[in-house]
Structures are given as structure tokens and as C-alpha cells.
Amino acid sequence: MSAQFSVGDPVHVRAAYPPGHVRTPYYCRGKSGVIVRFCGEFRNPEELAYGKYEGPVSPMYRVRFQQNDLWDNYSGSPDDHVEIEIYEHWLEQVI
């Protein structure tokens, strides 16, 4: 599987709320950030969590979000950010 995104690409996290084991934190869903690192390819924990160990690997990226974009009324510095590792299937291209 080849990586769809490159460092510097703006991305949007899917606003999806499935049941089951999900590693994409609730607070970043529906938010936009920027790819800052390609982390490698790993099996999908959403499948591994249910004992399906042999699925395909999937690219994972580190995505940087501005804290101002994540929280209403954020009172810290406007430069504050957080980086979250997110699997490719949770990310959409920002057009």
C-alpha cells in the first residue's frame, strides 16, 4: 500500500463515530491539521482488536493540529499545537 499523503499536506480527520476500538481521539475528529511525519505502515488496530491479525498494513502519519483549532475558547498561546498519530483511512484530503 503506498502512502497517499506527504509531509506538509493539509488533511481533514473524518467526522466518524463508529462503535468498536478506535485509536483516533474523539477531540480531533472533524478537525483539520497538517502532516508532519510519515510513521510507517502498520496493521489496523480496529481489526487487531477483534482478533483479526492477518489484515493488510496501512500507512500512519503524525498530524499537527493547532490547539486553537481543537478547543473552543483555548486560552494558551496561539502557537500551541498537538501532534497525533493517525491511520490513513481516517484522513481526507483538504481541497
Next chain:
Amino acid sequence: MTDRRRHHDMGGLEAGPIQNSEHAHEPWEKRVDAIKALLSDDRRKLVTTDELRRSIENLGADAYERYNYYERWISAVTNILLEKDVLSVDELGKKMAEIEARQGNRAL
């Protein structure tokens, strides 16, 4: 309609004060750690980290709040072993009753 945010996914919520004091683990807690390590080793591969997390998340909000760290672990491991047919409910129930009787009804 289910909740959009699952209970364990609490990043960003008010957490209250953090208790910084160290505490020694009870012998049973060390035992739980050892059980989990053995079930996850290369020979058995019965409980992966992803499965353990999924099982802990599925304990429900009430248990998630009330149980301490290793209570969550042993509850989650038990449920995985039941799912995988390593243990049966009946076998587990009988063994627990036997141990309780041996302990003279003291809390395990």
C-alpha cells in the same frame, strides 16, 4: 442512538486533581500482570494489546470508573478468554465458588 464519544475517549475533559503518590502493587496485581504477559507471549498469542484495550473499553462506563488498573486488566482478560473458548462460564463460576469457600467467604 449510541454516544458519539465513547466513555474511555476522554482527552480534553476536565480531569480534576491528579494523585501523585506512589503505591506498591498488591501481590494479586503482580499476578495479573504475569498472567497477561504469559497469555500474550509468542507461544500462546491469546491476548494482544489491541484486544485488551478493546475489552477494557467494553467493560462499560461504570466499571471503567470504579475498577482500578489491574481490576480492569483481569476483567478484560477474563472476557477475552471466554470469547476464545479458553475458559467456559461454568468452569469459571465453579472454580470461583470453590476458592471463595476455601477462603471462608473473605473477599478475594
